[in-house]
Amino acid sequence: MVSHLHTSAQMICPVWLLLFSYSISITPSQSELVFSIQPKDGIGILNRPLMLHCAVYDTSPQTALPVKWEKENGRLATGVHQMANGSLFFSSLKGEDLGGYICSARNGSKQIKSVVTVNKAYLENVFFSPQSQSVIKGQDLFFQCVSGDSSPTAHISWLKNSRAFTRGTQIQGQYGGGSQRKTSGTLHLTNVTKADQGRYVCVTHNRLLNISKESDTATLIVGGLSMSLEIMQGPENITVAVETETALHCVVHGSPTPKIQWFKDNQMLPNTSRWDLHDDGQLLVFERVLPEDEGFYYCEADNDNERLRSQPAYLLPAVMDWTFVLQPVNKTVRKGDSVTLYCRPPHSRPPAQVSWFRNNRLLRSRSHISTQPTGDLLFHSVQETDRGFYFCRASNSFLQRAITSRKIFLEVLAPPSVTIWPLAVISTVGAEVVIQCQVSGHPVPSIEWSKHGQSVRTGGKITKGVRNATLYISSLRNYDEGFYTCAASNPVGQDEKTISLRIAAKPIIVLFAGSVNVSKGATIILPCRAVGNLPLKYSWRRSALQTPLSLSPRIRVDGKRF
Structure with a gap:
């Protein structure tokens, strides 16, 4: 019997092992690519380093894979480097580095990727400041504050009389939901006493930039069971871009607690999802300003004993068309x-x-x-x-x-203006003369030279420079003497200037006493006359020594002593 059972077991086990091995062979393990370090959005400070981390491995076999970083709509800028461990390093974050980045890895046909965004850190001014309040002793109190947009998210704390305030319950969270980057903060005080009176400030802090913004000061007054109604602050004129968020404030004190209603152009505002009332109606928030929101707004406070109305404020939605009128x-x-x-x-x-x-x-x-x-x-x-x-x-x-x-072109036409240099020339036969004619004007004027009304022709010893602006006369002759005119003209007008050219003739001595006999001590006159272009300059020398006459009271030339 035992032998029979043993034989049966021997027959069953091989069958089971065969089935087990078959199931293993036809069901291979499935591998996939996963992020061992999931890349996250980066927030950095301009001109400071920033690092984005990313790592991928294949689950079968469990092997790390190399990753590749790319920038959406562009290449990695200079100063952005991928490290050996797969991290992306910004040595000095620049404005052009902001935007989307893709970390990806591939193994055969399998691929995985993730898109992250790099933003700069910033903190805007407080969006909504806590409002001054008057409450009755023993009541609860809520101060509300909303930070400006911040990246990373701002942290909210409170000051009382310029000192850190920790009493009460402080609550904060995201304001508005969705893509809002504002933080909402609430300070809740229970069983208020006279000791709670003071000046309260909401402080928003950006931990990355290590900067803070303070709200306007809110004053808390703790009074008795009844307080007269008073509008401490009414709405103010505001201009804001369409499709953006804005708010109108109305700060009211009084007891019993007043009911606050808002009016536009003397009509009570209807209930609609386009605006909300906060802080017991003291804050009118427009989630998305539209052109039809333009108008005069005021708040009205009523506590059955009194009714007060604020001064009106004008809300102007800022808009601009895309097309020029002219x-x-x-x-x-x-x-x-x-x-x-x-x-x-x-x-x-x-x-x-x-x-x-x-x-x-x-x-x-x-x-x-x-x-x-x-x-x-x-x-x-x-x-x-x-x-x-x-x-x-x-x-x-x-x-x-x-x-x-x-873009248009303004063309300015100018008539010619001529300046000639030199104004007069005296030269000798055989010399060269250069006359310059400087001309301005637009369009560029044409230049012509004339002598005594006749055009000066080039060739031989007369040449002209670039654009005829220079007149060259070489190897001067007596017939070159005269008046030369440079005339410039363009479609707008004309101008001309004239220069005189004189040829100086070489002086010729026509009267001179070659030799004179005279007694010692006598007076003698030696005549000397010459002809040529005036003025003529005479000089005397001793013929033997060829030296100028020395100064002497005994010697005169034309009545002048030498």
Whole structure:
């Protein structure tokens, strides 16, 4: 019997082992690529280092794979390096480094990747400050505060009378949800006493930048069972870009606690999802301002005993069209004329600011140029230096954007102006004379030379320089003497200047006493006369020594002593 059982076992085991090995062979293990270090969004400080980490391994076999970093819509900039361990290192974060980055790995047909974003750290001013309040002793109190946008998320703390305040319950969390980068903070005080009176400030802190922003001061007054109604602060005029968030404030004190209602253009605001009321109605928040929200707003407080109304405040949604009403066009004007380059900016609330640019540089204020209230550019007296390319730019500071007009060319025509040098020339026969004629004007003037009304022809000993601006006369002869005129002309006008050229003749002595006999002690006159171009200069020398006569009271020349 035992033998039989043993035999049966021997028959069953091989079958089971066969089935087990078969199941293993037909069910191979499945491998996949996974992140051992999941890349995360990076927040850095400009001009400081930043590191993004990323690591990938294959689960079968468990082998680390090399990763590759890429920048969305571009290449990795200079100063951005991938390390041997797969991390991406920014040696000095720049503005152009901000944006999306992809960390990926591949093994055969398998691939894995993750997209992260690099943002710069910043902290904006407090969005909503705590409001001053008057409460009755023993009541509960809530101070609310909302930070400005912050990256990374701001931390909120509280000050009382300029000192850190830790009493009560402090709650904070994300404000608004979604992509909001604001932090909401609430300070809750129970069983308020006179000791809680004081000045409270909300402090928002960015741990990465190690900077803080303080809210406006809120004053807490703790009183008795009844307090008169008072509007401590009403809404203020505000201009804000459309499609953005804003708020109107109405700070009310009084007991019993008043009910607060808001009005627009003397009509009570209806309930709608486009705005919310916070802090018992003291804060009217527009989640997304639209053009139809423009108007006068005021708050009204009522506690059955009294009713008060704040001063109205104007909400102006900032908008600007994308098309110019009138754009500049090419202009051609004469020097000295007045001309206007037209630029009527797009319709804008508030009105757009217009700036003018010349040759891609902001046009600075000049005495002969002024920008008109309409946006036009007026040249009172155009100068040649005003020639160039112009365009105007319209901007609305509340929208943080600008629109540029077409680029046009201002052509300035100027009549010729001629300057000749030298004004007069006296030269000798055989010499060379160079006469310069400097000409300005636009278009470039043509230059012609004439002598006594007849055109000067080149060739031989007369040549002209570039653009005929220089006249060369070599090997002067007596017939070259005369008046030479440089005349310049262009379609706008003409100008000319004249120079005189004189040929000096070599002096000839026509009277001189060759030898004279005279007694010792007698007076003698030695005549000397010459002809030639005036003025003539005479000089005397002793013929034997060929030296000038020395100064002596006994010797005179034309009545002058030597």
